[in-house]
Amino acid sequence: MDALREFEVLIRAKYPIVYVVSWEEARVESALQEVAKKLGRQLHTWSVTQGMKPAVVRASGPVKPTTLPGELEALALVHEATESTAFLLKDFHPYLKDSRVVRLLRDLSSRLRGRDQTLFLSAPTLNLPVELEKDVTVVEYPLPEEKEILGQVEGVIASVKGRPGVNVDLSHDEKELIVRSAQGLTADEIESALARSLVETKSLNVEQIIEEKKQIVRKSGMLQFYPADNNLDDIGGHDLLKEWLKRRSKSFTDAAREFGIPYPKGVLLLGVQGCGKSLVAKAVSAAYSLPMLKMDVGRVFGSLVGQSEDNMRRAIRIAESLAPCILWIDELEKGFAGMGSSGVSDSGTTARVFATFLTWMQEKTKPVFLVATANDVSALPPELLRKGRFDEIFFIDLPDLDERKEIFRIHLTKRKRDPRKFKVPELAKLTDGFSGAEIEQVVVGALNKAFDEGRELSFSDLSEECQAQVPLSRMMAEDIAALREWARLRARPSAKRD
Ligand SMILES: Nc1ncnc2c1ncn2[C@@H]1O[C@H](COP(=O)(O)OP(=O)(O)OP(=O)(O)O)[C@@H](O)[C@H]1O
Numbered sequence: 323m324d325a326l327r328e329f330e331v332l333i334r335a336k337y338p339i340v341y342v343v344s345w346e347e348a349r350v351e352s353a354l355q356e357v358a359k360k361l362g363r364q365l366h367t368w369s370v371t372q373g374m375k376p377a378v379v380r381a382s383g384p385v386k387p388t389t390l391p392g393e394l395e396a397l398a399l400v401h402e403a404t405e406s407t408a409f410l411l412k413d414f415h416p417y418l419k420d421s422r423v424v425r426l427l428r429d430l431s432s433r434l435r436g437r438d439q440t441l442f443l444s445a446p447t448l449n450l451p452v453e454l455e456k457d458v459t460v461v462e463y464p465l466p467e468e469k470e471i472l473g474q475v476e477g478v479i480a481s482v483k484g485r486p487g488v489n490v491d492l493s494h495d496e497k498e499l500i501v502r503s504a505q506g507l508t509a510d511e512i513e514s515a516l517a518r519s520l521v522e523t524k525s526l527n528v529e530q531i532i533e534e535k536k537q538i539v540r541k542s543g544m545l546q547f548y549p550a551d552n553n554l555d556d557i558g559g560h561d562l563l564k565e566w567l568k569r570r571s572k573s574f575t576d577a578a579r580e581f582g583i584p585y586p587k588g589v590l591l592l593g594v595q596g597c598g599k600s601l602v603a604k605a606v607s608a609a610y611s612l613p614m615l616k617m618d619v620g621r622v623f624g625s626l627v628g629q630s631e632d633n634m635r636r637a638i639r640i641a642e643s644l645a646p647c648i649l650w651i652d653e654l655e656k657g658f659a660g661m662g663s664s665g666v667s668d669s670g671t672t673a674r675v676f677a678t679f680l681t682w683m684q685e686k687t688k689p690v691f692l693v694a695t696a697n698d699v700s701a702l703p704p705e706l707l708r709k710g711r712f713d714e715i716f717f718i719d720l721p722d723l724d725e726r727k728e729i730f731r732i733h734l735t736k737r738k739r740d741p742r743k744f745k746v747p748e749l750a751k752l753t754d755g756f757s758g759a760e761i762e763q764v765v766v767g768a769l770n771k772a773f774d775e776g777r778e779l780s781f782s783d784l785s786e787e788c789q790a791q792v793p794l795s796r797m798m799a800e801d802i803a804a805l806r807e808w809a810r811l812r813a814r815p816s817a818k819r820d
């Protein structure tokens with residue numbers, strides 16, 4: 323409904339050219355039809371296959387056919403048309419690469435300004451040449467809202483009701499669940515999910531809709547579903563962090579809303595390599611029983627101007643359509659590398675994509691819980707760390723003695739060995755400065771050795787492995803000291819350590 327109002331305002335305020343970003347041509351067209359009718363305008367639509375419909379009539383008679391390429395002719399027709407018209411040129415984005423088209427649009431912009439004539443361009447993605455930035459207004463056409471979806475679901479129910487074998491008697495709650503899970507899909511996608519559900523199960527159910535969403539995630543290329551294969555008990559140490567996470571596990575429920583708790587925004591995990599940052603991120607999904615999406619920031623960056631920001635917005639929209647969910651961004655600093663000085667070299671694209679992301683973090687209302695991890699604090703832009711972005715920033719340090727015991731126990735148990743047989747406290751003493759990943763390596767290395775020699779694992783396999791390995795922290799002592807110093811002032815420790 324808001325979109326209709328926006329179209330109306332733009333037309334009445336005589337905006338010359340409007341770029342509508344949407345996958346849903348049909349919905350855009352019918353919205354424009356409605357507005358045009360209300361305002362007494364004739365709407366002409368154009369596509370490369372259909373040409374201009376209905377044909378444009380000039381004050382001085384019909385327009386003569388030309389030999390111009392279709393897209394140029396379409397613009398010429400807009401130029402020739404009488405007032406009280408509106409035009410929708412569908413899928414016009416490929417032609418914006420042509421300098422003649424760009425020039426014609428600029429000419430049109432000054433001609434249409436102040437006239438009762440509006441030109442709409444529709445396309446699924448936004449890539450606007452810089453020359454046109456000042457002449458074109460961009461509108462993102464929103465996906466169907468709850469009310470619209472409900473109408474659609476009821477339409478489907480009415481059309482199949484009474485057919486033999488089909489059961490579409492849904493309770494109010496069931497209907498609401500379907501409507502809620504269909505948010506974030508286009509009308510066409512909802513239609514096909516519902517149709518598929520009817521074909522496969524003779525009823526309407528949520529699973530098909532979720533399946534449709536998984537498809538979208540897959541096709542996006544930027545996001546990936548991540549199975550919840552770890553839980554918080556697989557993590558040794560980090561007690562404060564685990565407690566913090568557990569305390570928020572019910573924050574996504576309606577009961578929490580009613581209690582007055584806002585949705586948690588997310589958490590940033592900073593720290594030493596191999597100490598469990600990614601592990602914690604993966605465990606959050608299981609702990610909260612929410613689906614997890616991993617964002618590949620590198621893939622967000624596209625080669626065309628404006629494409630990267632558009633990709634970021636699209637990825638965010640997909641994630642929001644799956645809310646409540648967890649969004650995991652691993653190695654955040656790598657994705658946004660070049661934010662500082664070298665940000666200049668990509669003409670600010672990284673900075674703009676990052677700004678899009680920050681704005682979303684600040685303003686997001688949908689329950690998308692962000693879990694971000696980073697190793698190198700110096701590469702992180704300070705804006706990111708400001709209050710209000712993350713609920714909390716945790717520093718993940720090397721495990722202390724007790725934590726190392728716990729990590730040994732976890733990894734021995736995972737490999738079906740009884741930790742009580744291996745003098746774990748002594749192993750923990752031998753591994754001062756080891757990360758969790760290095761402790762896991764000790765266990766794996768010792769197992770390999772024993773297996774190779776055709777016998778069962780012994781304490782001495784493990785202790786020899788401890789002595790053979792040089793932990794990374796010994797070589798990186800200065801870096802770690804600097805990281806700790808930085809974190810002391812800005813982050814919360816993930817555990818009480820000695
Ligand atoms: N605290 C821990 N408890 C149990 N296992 C751990 C712990 N820390 C690390 N590990 C083991 O080490 C592996 C690697 O850890 P992880 O990938 O989480 O480290 P990271 O902090 O993300 O490191 P990087 O900075 O290199 O990405 C984990 O899959 C896990 O098996």
Ligand SMILES: [Mg+2]
Pocket residue numbers: 599600601652695
């Ligand atoms: Mg990691």
